Amino acid sequence: MLRRLTSTAAVLAVSTGLTAGLTVGTAAAATGQEPGHGHGHGRTVDVQLLSFNDLHGNLEPPQGSSGTVSETQADGSKKAIPAGGVEYLATALRTARKGHEYSVTAAAGDMIGASPLMSGLFHDEPTVEALNKLKLDVTSVGNHEFDEGRTELTRMQRGGCHPKDGCYEKGRTYKGADFPYLAANVTDAKTGRPILKPYTIWQHKGVKIGFIGVTTKDTPNVVTAEGVKGLKFADEVETINKYAKELDRQGVKSIVALIHEGGMPASGAYNYDCDTPGAGAGISGPITDIAKKVTPKVDALVTGHTHQAYACTVPDPSGAPRTVTSAASFGRLYTDTTLKYDRATKDIVRTRTTHLRATNHVVNREQPKAPDMTRLIDHWKNLAAPVANKPVGYISADINGRGSDQYETPLGDIITDAQVEALAPADKGGAQIAFMNPGGLRSDLAYKASGQEGDGVVTYGEAFTVQPFTNMMQTVDLTGAQVLAALQQQVSGPNEAQPKILQISRGLTYTLDLTKKGADRIVASSVKVDGTALDPAKTYRVAANEFLMGGGDGFPAFKEGRNKKIGPSDLDVFIQYLQAHSTKDKPLSPPKAERITVLK
Known part of the structure; x- marks a missing residue:
């Protein structure tokens, strides 16, 4: 029977590949000047941050209840809405970007691993190809990125044919990810060096935003021992604070942390307002403590792992509100966050009274399918069909x-x-x-x-x-x-x-x-x-x-x-x-x- 093979996590020396220039400072308020309107005019400019997490290779719409999201109706009842599928996710993201001169797309891990057959049979090469077409700019690693070990994760980033299965089509070699995988808190047990880039910088017309990526420190407990062999997973907060400080010294004052760890909201509905005052509001779980301890130099936290939907604010150590978001899983939602960038301070405007706007949106199946994604899915489905x-x-x-x-x-x-x-x-x-x-x-x-x-x-x-x-x-x-x-x-x-x-x-x-x-x-x-x-x-x-x-x-x-x-x-x-x-x-x-x- 044909099954997905698991590669051995051989110890491989990988360069950290640090990119130059990334710093996050505490957010400063605009100093009396008129704000810009997002098109490069004035002192401030709106940067659109689109994000999602835990795709798990779900290129086709997920089956059953895994392919719906819960929406609270005006009368308090709940409605299940069919959602997900990369054909629809591509359309949704491309539509959302229209009219935004400054737009960056990021993810918080588990893009691959635990995937349906169409992707899993080919060691998730189809999913990375889809993410390239989605114009994903950056993602953190998640625990499932280690399902097949460090060597295979490195291949996902750099490209090349599978060491055991080879190339899946004659004359066609897997090219790797166009976006960087960030693994700031994952180090080689012998050298102590990060196995992939710890951070990267997104730049457009003078605007610079740094991204630090970490996965849950609990990864060794949720992945087979072979998958994490020879690796160490450091504390999320300590790692983020370390690199935020380093980036600050380089002059990058706007930072977003991509964290593959999450929490549980008080409601399972994607449109629940978790900042509503009163009992039961907000989120609980590991991400809450992380959010309270991560340095104020970080301006927003994009999270995942728990497959929940939330767009909350949690005070940073200085008391200023800071967004903490998660877009459920399987490509059923995406989050749209507005980052107000101050050209003078090079920082995100975020104070006790001024903070970011973040909203989760349904990837509904009533919108048109993206033709290029349909072609990609049809291609891989045909290859997988004899088995699938x-x-x-x-x-x-x-x-x-x-x-x-x-x-x-x-x-x-x-x-x-x-x-x-x-x-x-x-x-x-x-x-x-x-x-x-x-x-x-x-x-x-x-x-x-x-x-x-x-x-x-x-x-x-x-x-x-x-x-x-x-x-x-x-x-x-x-x-x-x-x-x-x-x-x-x-x-x-x-x-x-x-x-x-x-x-x-x-x-x-x-x-x-x-x-x-x-x-x-x-x-x-x-x-x-x-x-x-x-x-x-x-x-x-x-x-x-x-x-x-x-x-x-x-x-x-x-x-x-x-x-x-x-x-x-x-x-x-x-x-x-x-x-x-x-x-x-x-x-x-x-x-x-x-x-x-x-x-x-």
Whole structure:
């Protein structure tokens, strides 16, 4: 079976490639002179900053609920709006740029990785080509840029054919990204030098704006060990402040930080005003502390990672409001921020009473498609078609996974059932229960495929989109006490503020009590295996993918497993289950998802 290959993260000496001149100073107010109107006249000029994040190679409109955004209506109700698709994103950005002499487009990481088959099959070369056509000026790296390791990330930037798969077409060599990937806080463990540029400078007619790019310092915990081999990930705030100071010395006084770390807004609606006074306003999570500590020399924070939509202001250390934005994910939104640049101070006008304007906009599918993006998609779809279009199963209705708003998802139940079934035979591992990390579930299974009439056919490409990492399965011995510890780690330690609830296979049940705190939210007495209370002293055979077994996502309990048995990939197991349990006449129906009882 043709699958995406993961390249080894060989230690490679990469020049930092620092660009000259980037500084950010604290924003100064205009001193009594008339402001300009954005076309180069007067003391100030409006610079348009367009931004997005977490595209994840979604060139076509995402499937199911992953391809919608929630919009609050005038009466307070919520409306789901179909959104996303690079054909529409290109049109939206090009339309937004019209009339703006000064316009820069930036992104906050995870442009590639965990991608649908059309991009993932070709190691995301199609996505970088699309971003080049979008005229992306700069992006930070995200954790998923390291899915295939440092060497492959370097190839994404510089170009060249894949070291194992080669070139995908005769006489056609991948040219690399026209835009710089920034990785200020990612250094070589031996040399201490950044593996890619830490910052860059955008310039137009005398206007200079510096961009510093960082990814979450938690990247080693959310990427396989091989992907981050030989690398160190420094603190986001310390790194940004370091380079902001360096850039300031060079005379660049306007700085934007591209940060692949994020937060959670009080509302899931993209048009929620998170600066509304009152209880529940604003955002929470890691980005809040980062925003409060990043030097005032930085004028705006473009963020990502959590796939949420927000356009907020958070006071910087001097007390001046500063925008913190995120455009959800998968190209469903873009953010438009106005930076008022003062020609005299070379800084962005930003004081306690004057701050930036930032708004999220829907990439709706009612606008025309960009013809050049349609041609690009058609080209790569034709190359992928022999693999992507192969039927592997049938479903009777949408089976929600990534797009579900519940802790336990119907698709998560199916995937873990597939894993425990495949690995239950003694010679395959003897699995009794299986766990799946929620972040590994990338999409829904939609009854109606994008742009097609609903027929319930699940293709290889659709299955790949759900599980694109092709992580190898493992089965190990864990005691009941260790299984309970793993369950408790969902809601404690690094996962206490933002729980990561594992998907669980049939036979395992428990109660999640959200009225309690920390590990106590797992009701220990409620944990049962096949109807029998979990025995702390008994040994259970537990299956999970290699990422989770390596302690990823804050689950060190899995690393204590013994008597490891390696199995097939999670994707192969998933497809095997679909083929065994569904036919055109008897399609697979969405399960009820009743394994976790939630108390609120």
